[in-house]
Every structure is written in C-alpha cells, then in structure tokens.
Amino acid sequence: MRLRDISINNLRRRKSKVFFLVFGLTVGITTVVSLISMTRMMNDDISNKLDAFGANILIIPRSEDLALSYGGMNFGGVSIDVQSLKESDLPKIRNIEVRDNVNTVSPKLIGVVEIEGKRVPLMGVVFEEELRLKKWWKVKGARPKAQDEVLLGNEAAVQLFKSAGDTLSIQRRGVRVAGILEETGSQDDFVIFADLKFVQEVLKKPGFLSLIDVSAFCNTCPIEEIVRQISKELPHAKVTAVKQTLETKMETLDQFRKFSVGISVIVLLIGGLIVFTSMMASVNERKREIGIFRAIGFRRSHVVKIIFLEAFVVGVLAGTLGYVLGLVVAKVMGPVITGTKAGVAVDPWLGLGALLLSAGIGILSSAYPALHASKLDPTVALRSL
Amino acid sequence: MSLIEIRALSKSYETGGEQVAALRDVNLSIERGEFASVMGPSGSGKSTLLTILGGLSHPTEGEVRVDDISIYGLPLEKLADFRREYVGFVFQSFQLIPYLTVVENVMLPLSITDTPNQEQHKIADRLLGRIGLTGKGGRLPDQLSGGEQERVAIARALVNSPPLLLADEPTGNLDSKMGKEIMELFKVLNDEGQTIVMVTHNPENMAFSTRTIRLRDGRLE
Numbered sequence: 001m002r003l004r005d006i007s008i009n010n011l012r013r014r015k016s017k018v019f020f021l022v023f024g025l026t027v028g029i030t031t032v033v034s035l036i037s038m039t040r041m042m043n044d045d046i047s048n049k050l051d052a053f054g055a056n057i058l059i060i061p062r063s064e065d066l067a068l069s070y071g072g073m074n075f076g077g078v079s080i081d082v083q084s085l086k087e088s089d090l091p092k093i094r095n096i097e098v099r100d101n102v103n104t105v106s107p108k109l110i111g112v113v114e115i116e117g118k119r120v121p122l123m124g125v126v127f128e129e130e131l132r133l134k135k136w137w138k139v140k141g142a143r144p145k146a147q148d149e150v151l152l153g154n155e156a157a158v159q160l161f162k163s164a165g166d167t168l169s170i171q172r173r174g175v176r177v178a179g180i181l182e183e184t185g186s187q188d189d190f191v192i193f194a195d196l197k198f199v200q201e202v203l204k205k206p207g208f209l210s211l212i213d214v215s216a217f218c219n220t221c222p223i224e225e226i227v228r229q230i231s232k233e234l235p236h237a238k239v240t241a242v243k244q245t246l247e248t249k250m251e252t253l254d255q256f257r258k259f260s261v262g263i264s265v266i267v268l269l270i271g272g273l274i275v276f277t278s279m280m281a282s283v284n285e286r287k288r289e290i291g292i293f294r295a296i297g298f299r300r301s302h303v304v305k306i307i308f309l310e311a312f313v314v315g316v317l318a319g320t321l322g323y324v325l326g327l328v329v330a331k332v333m334g335p336v337i338t339g340t341k342a343g344v345a346v347d348p349w350l351g352l353g354a355l356l357l358s359a360g361i362g363i364l365s366s367a368y369p370a371l372h373a374s375k376l377d378p379t380v381a382l383r384s385l
Numbered sequence: 386m387s388l389i390e391i392r393a394l395s396k397s398y399e400t401g402g403e404q405v406a407a408l409r410d411v412n413l414s415i416e417r418g419e420f421a422s423v424m425g426p427s428g429s430g431k432s433t434l435l436t437i438l439g440g441l442s443h444p445t446e447g448e449v450r451v452d453d454i455s456i457y458g459l460p461l462e463k464l465a466d467f468r469r470e471y472v473g474f475v476f477q478s479f480q481l482i483p484y485l486t487v488v489e490n491v492m493l494p495l496s497i498t499d500t501p502n503q504e505q506h507k508i509a510d511r512l513l514g515r516i517g518l519t520g521k522g523g524r525l526p527d528q529l530s531g532g533e534q535e536r537v538a539i540a541r542a543l544v545n546s547p548p549l550l551l552a553d554e555p556t557g558n559l560d561s562k563m564g565k566e567i568m569e570l571f572k573v574l575n576d577e578g579q580t581i582v583m584v585t586h587n588p589e590n591m592a593f594s595t596r597t598i599r600l601r602d603g604r605l606e
Contacts, residue, residue: 296494
C-alpha cells in the first residue's frame with residue numbers, strides 16, 4: 001500500500017464530497033475552455049473578415065533610388081532601373097503555395113488626365129475586385145458595369161460638377177458617371193475610377209499596372225510568409241505588408257482576448273475558493289484520522305502528500321470533464337453568442353492545458369488546508385489521549 | 386540497559402486558565418521483555434505517561450530515553466520516524482481508518498516505508514493469521530466485532546515489529562470474554578519477548594502483566 005492508495009480510497013468512499021469538489025472546479029474549467037474556444041471562433045471569423053476588409057499587402061514596381069549630389073550640394077534623388085508591373089503578373093500571385101490565403105487581388109493603373117481644363121487623377125481598376133476590397137465604399141447611384149462607365153470620388157464629382165447619370169469626356173472618349181462615392185476621407189475622394197482596360201487605352205499603357213493591392217487571410221499563415229512567396233514570384237516587384245491594417249486587427253482581437261482572460265480568471269478564482277473551503281472542511285472532519293497517521297509515525301510531509309494527491313485526482317477529473325463540457329458548450333452556444341458559423345476545433349493542447357490548470361488549482365487551493373492538517377497535534381486530534 | 390528510562394518527568398497542561406500538573410517528577414525504568422500495567426484512578430496521569438512514552442506529547446520537564454535515545458531531543462520529523470520504528474500504539478477505541486479494509490489498516494504503517502507491496506501483504510496476512518483474523522482482510526472495520534477491531538489495532542501496532550508496544554485501555558470497549566481474549570493475546574506476545582506497557586482500569590488485566598506501575602495524582606506510588 002502507498003500513500004496514493006489512502007488518497008484514492010478516501011475519495012472513493014466520500015463520493016458526495018468529491019462530487020461537490022469536482023463540480024466546483026469543472027464549472028471553472030468548462031468556462032475557461034468554452035471561452036477560449038469561442039474566442040478562437042471569433043478570432044477566426046473576425047480575422048478573416050478583417051483580412052477581407054481592405055488591402056494588407058501592397059505590390060509596386062521595384063526601383064532603385066539614387067541620391068544625387070554634386071560639389072557638396074544635394075540635388076534630391078532619382079529612381080532608376082524602374083521595373084514594370086504587368087497584368088501577366090496577376091496569375092502568379094494566385095499561384096503561390098499559400099494561395100488559399102489570398103482573398104482579393106486588385107490591380108490598378110494610375111495616371112492624371114485633363115477634363116474640362118482640370119487635372120484629375122484617373123485610376124483604372126477591375127471593379128469587381130476593387131469593390132470587394134473596399135467594402136466601406138458607399139455608392140450614390142449604381143456600380144459601374146460597362147467599360148465606359150466610371151465612378152467619381154466625392155471631391156472629384158464636386159470639382160467636375162458631375163452627378164450620377166452625367167457624361168464626361170476623358171481624352172476625347174465619352175464615359176457615363178454610373179455613381180458617386182460617398183465621402184471616404186481618403187485620397188479616393190479625389191479620384192475618377194474607371195475600367196482598367198479603358199484606362200490602359202487612355203494612358204497608352206496596354207497591359208501595364210502601377211500597383212497591385214492584395215487582401216490576404218493572415219490568420220492561419222503569417223503575413224510575412226505570404227509576402228515572401230509573392231516576392232519570389234515577382235522578383236521585379238516590391239512587396240510590403242501594410243502594418244497599420246494588421247495592427248488594427250491585432251488590437252481588436254487583443255481586446256477580445258483580454259475580456260476572455262478576465263472572465264476566466266474570475267471564474268477560476270471562484271472554483272479555487274470552492275476547493276479551498278471544501279478541503280478545509282474536509283481536514284476538520286478528518287482530524288481524528290490525521291491524528292492516527294501522525295501517531296503511527298507519518299511525517300508532516302506524508303500528510304501533506306495525501307491531501308495533495310486527493311486534490312490532484314479531483315483536479316484531473318474536473319479538468320477532463322471541464323474540457324469535454326467546454327467544447328460542447330462552445331459548439332452549442334458559440335454560434336448563438338458569437339454570431340459566427342465557425343466550427344469548434346478539438347485541440348489536444350487545450351485539453352492538456354485544462355488538465356494541468358485544474359490539477360494546479362486543486363493543489364494550490366489545498367496548500368493551506370494540507371499544511372494546517374500536517375500541523376495538527378496528534379493527541380488533540382485523537383482526543384482520546 | 387533498560388529499554389525505557391524516565392528521569393524527573395513532569396507534564397503540565399493549561400486548562401481554563403489554570404496549570405494542571407498531570408505528572409510530577411516521575412522516575413521509572415522498564416526492561417526489555419517486561420509487561421507493565423499502569424494503573425491508577427481517573428486523572429492520575431496514566432494516559433499522559435503513555436502518550437509521552439509514545440513520543441506523542443512533549444514533557445514539561447525531564448528526560449525520556451527509549452533504547453538509549455533521548456526522544457524529545459529529536460527534531461519533529463525524526464520523532465515521527467521514532468514512533469514508526471520503535472513504538473506500536475494500540476489506542477483506546479481502536480482508531481482504525483474507516484474507509485480502509487482490515488488488511489489496509491494493518492499495512493498502514495508500512496505505506497511510508499520502502500517495503501514492496503507484495504511484502505507488505507505477506508507481513509499483514511501473517512499477522513492477521515497470528516491474531517485469528519484470517520479471511521477477514523477484505524472487510525471494513527465497521528463490519529467487525531469490537532474484539533476483532535481491537536485485534537486489527539494490535540496487528541497494525543505490530544506490523545513494523547516495534548521494540549515497544551503501548552496499549553491504552555485495550556479492553557475498555559469490550560465485554561469480559563473478548564477482553565480476556567485480548568489479554569491472552571498480549572500474554573502470548575510478551576512470552577515471545579514483546580515489551581508491553583498497558584494502561585488499564587481493570588484489575589483482572591493486571592494479572593496478565595509481569596509488573597504493575599501505580600500512579601496517583603501524577604506521582605508514582
């Protein structure tokens with residue numbers, strides 16, 4: 001017989017007390033596991049939605065900047081050896097290894113045109129991709145469908161005195177204003193958006209691009225890896241992650257996580273308190289038994305070990321139950337609470353973490369009761385002596 | 386050399402704000418192989434003497450040597466080891482662990498030694514056979530009679546083969562027939578060389594011992 005047999009036998013014969021202990025801890029672990037699982041569901045959902053909201057990778061032609069100075073005077077810089085981006089580069093982006101992480105690829109050709117005596121930026125886009133990328137755009141009128149239809153930025157429309165349905169002439173080619181963008185507060189307000197092919201013809205740059213905006217899902221694949229793979233396919237391009245977008249996303253998710261952690265800590269503290277009070281009550285009830293142990297030669301450390309072993313077994317039981325119940329709660333309640341349809345992943349590491357956390361809380365909460373038990377005077381505990 | 390040497394032993398308790406002297410200046414030697422009965426009226430200090438001999442209660446003054454070890458000079462954890470190795474205690478009211486079986490109760494002192502489980506079982510079964518409880522190892526204490534529970538307590542006290550067996554009113558909760566059986570068991574153990582110190586109220590039990598120690602008001606008579 002070993003000390004663990006004493007612990008297990010005690011637990012087996014005090015089933016109602018064990019049930020109460022396990023219940024208290026299980027509630028705590030269930031809460032933690034379900035919150036973590038639901039947070040992950042939200043994380044995946046929000047992350048994907050945020051990834052699809054705006055570009056997080058920018059591709060521009062690679063160039064070398066040369067600083068010019070002569071005779072101690074600085075003449076500024078000049079770009080030399082400017083490479084070109086072309087439409088033929090677009091399929092390469094869709095063919096990278098982590099192509100499933102590439103959501104939207106929006107090519108652009110930018111130029112400046114003169115319309116009715118005013119110089120206005122003209123941007124050629126693939127409207128389907130651009131509108132998918134810029135979900136915050138609100139169009140007064142209709143979205144362009146034909147090659148000769150354009151979208152005016154809010155300020156551009158004011159500058160040109162145009163409304164939806166009006167026509168205007170770009171390089172002697174007539175186009176119809178399909179719609180006007182509501183104010184965005186960005187440089188888009190000043191731009192005329194037209195079909196890419198149309199702009200390439202107007203600017204006499206068939207097949208050429210000024211830049212490519214990419215929206216990638218970087219939840220399951222770090223953005224640096226996506227950037228690396230695109231760079232490999234497009235050695236003539238400069239590919240950069242738009243950090244600001246990422247940081248905003250991370251900040252949002254971080255707040256969700258902090259909330260989760262806060263709730264989990266509170267619930268676990270309550271669970272720990274239940275274990276503590278139950279163990280103290282148990283020690284008081286077992287004074288006589290502890291007195292016997294001490295009287296027959298058990299050291300204080302043996303008594304502490306017995307109580308810790310009991311707490312460990314309770315903790316492991318509660319951790320297992322809590323993990324399973326937590327996943328069930330997340331699966332059933334998750335879609336209702338989070339509004340997502342994402343599934344619940346069975347994560348063995350989360351299971352192990354739940355077990356260790358539960359056992360740890362059980363043992364920690366039993367520390368004082370165990371020490372208190374070990375210090376009991378055997379003669380007082382036995383009373384009959 | 387005596388197994389037990391007690392010199393100038395005194396023990397006081399504080400009760401209700403007053404100091405009560407349970408033992409006063411007791412000097413005593415007990416030889417190996419003796420079977421000593423400690424007798425006296427209630428409050429004479431019998432159980433106090435037993436608990437001090439068993440390393441369970443520090444004296445207020447004096448020295449207690451068992452097998453030439455000054456037991457109250459030992460650190461607390463070594464004192465626990467002393468109790469395990471040198472003393473077998475048979476408590477009043479048996480004091481068995483209710484959720485352990487008979488054989489588990491007997492093996493209890495071995496659970497903190499290096500004795501392998503199989504060896505523990507052998508020792509326990511052998512002892513249960515000696516005290517007439519063969520076949521009852523799987524029962525719980527509340528499934529036994531008073532006499533049987535007392536026997537289990539004795540087996541537990543002997544499982545580590547301690548030089549000294551202390552018994553506090555071993556027949557106090559038993560009828561006269563069972564009490565006699567227990568005393569006869571003690572006699573057999575003593576005949577085999579076991580040193581026994583027994584506290585008892587019962588003058589009939591005295592007859593089984595080889596020596597009587599009388600206490601009155603904390604002093605030896």
